[in-house]
Amino acid sequence: MKKNYSPPKQGMLGQIFDTVLVLVLVYASLMFPLLFKAAEKAENAAAVAAAAVKSTWESLGQNAIQQAQWIKLGYDPEKAATLINSRFDYTIDPMMLIVTIVVVAGYFMFMLKVSDKQYREVIAEKFDN
């Protein structure tokens, strides 16, 4: 029978440090994708500029009722064109996809493995002693 693990007490300073550390990590992960976004935006702006030709409801492929609703919403063909012509790009970068799958799957596998080890310790202490 092993002795129960007794944890050290954490001082106030340590508590503050740990709290701040988690917050810093959160903000960093919020900011990080901005680095990619800047490049993407420049590309998009170029694409929109290229598409700026004179638009009519017909060239935008809007039927009579669609036109009526656009007008009720306060849009003319020019303004609507930016919304109608902007499209998402769903091309898949296979390398990125593989990296993402490995990261997500690896994360869960790592977590389940470590958790299981810690869990056995908890159960042993709880039910053996």
Add this chain to the structure above:
Amino acid sequence: MASEKITSGGKPIAMLKVLNPFHIWALGVGIVLVGEFMGWNFTVGKGGAYASLIACWVIGLLYTCVAMIDSEVTSTVAAAGGQYTQAKHLIGPLMAFNVGLYLVMAYTMLCAADALVVGDLMKSGAEVMGYANLDTKPFVVLTVAFLAWLNYRGVFATLTLNLVITFLAFLSLIVLFFAVDPLHQGVVLQHQALLTDLPYGWIGVIASLQFGMWYYLGIEGTCQAAEEVRSAGRSIPLGTMGGMMTLLVAATITWFVATGLMPWQYLGQAVTPMYDAATLLGSSQLQLMLFVATAFAAIASANGCINDASRAWFSLARDRYMPVFFGAIHPKYRTPYRSVLFLVPIAVSFAFTGLLDQVITFSILSGLLGYTFMTFNMIKFRKMWPLGSIHRGYIHPFHPIPAITLLTLCCATYFATFLGYGASLLSIMAFYILASIWFVVRRYKYVKRADQFTMPWPRPKGY
């Protein structure tokens, strides 16, 4: 003075058990309903109107699985912290730490987004009344401060408010539904003319799954109230399942009304689609009603988020996963008051980063990670404590089909997130991985081992 401090007298402090199933419904639906007023429509932008409807039902299935699984586990493991406590008892400390973080992050960030909505509504309200460029900041802060104050002063008033305003917001959707003359196509609704084929094909349908979560995100927060509800084993399944039904109805109505009024390209990027729908109907009463309802929905959501995030943070602290300071309960109001207070500046700062996109992605992905965890959780729960070995308040049917369905749909939604926000996805995963390493290396040494297991259960099978 120090020697005269009031002590326990041997009796531990506890939260008040004052809530009923209606409060649980209000907590669950209150958090989510704002998603029907705004946000859900980005699914339309991602894949067209039909993709949005498919997402609405496919993700509805995902959440029905979530509600079934959650009801069974929570009716048995009833503690503040909800899924966090479940993870602790069924999978292990590191998973529990991560689940706790998912909850805190998902709800705090959602709260920030809700407060921003209130600010923006004030601004557009002022514009209508002839005052341009109203500063939104004071209203964002006021929303968070007021709701935190309410949460600080007691859970009963907090969730009773949620019950009232959530119900009114839901009612406004029903009124809107009848206002568009739903039985006669072509009078007000123009589905034949406005619905188009899938503009991106089926890949657009998958892509729309990510924002499809907006229709229901947060319903699983009901189990955070487990320590404050009377007979949790009955009330939580009842409130959650009732909430899920309400949301399925609300989501379908929302889709039906909005797609019958607006071209999908507009709808796909609209900030307040339901308000726009009322505007198109040309009735100023309806407009006013939807304006107020949108504000109510946003406030109810922020309110529920503060409630849930603070319970999760409190539970993490009570087990020393996070600094123990936050594990205190207010002796008079019986709320986790330090956690409530701590989350105020955090929510406000998230709102002020100006990174709404990022914040919302973080929130959605944290939710999704939590649902993925539920699948392992459920399978282990039935394995380690088979039916009959412990008393369960509720047993869900068809196991393991809901768990497998849930895992499959989660994978599809990860793929959708990859399509739309690949860089954010990796960055957020990096956060959880770093936090996990930090927990294992530095944080776990402060945790008492056996104390984490608090349920009066027999030893689990296989351990």
Add this chain to the structure above:
Amino acid sequence: MGFWDIIVYVAWSLSAVMLVWMVVDSFMISSQYDEEYLMSSREGGEDDVVHGVHLEEGNQ
């Protein structure tokens, strides 16, 4: 000063009052109550219905 300017000031002041009230209250609680007591809550509380019962000892 117009109507909306006043509203903005009211919003700021109300927020400040509520925040200050919470901070002051939490300090007062810390000074009046023993920290051990504030931290003494236990997971799951003392609920009777919720918790599982051992089959060996319980019903059936």
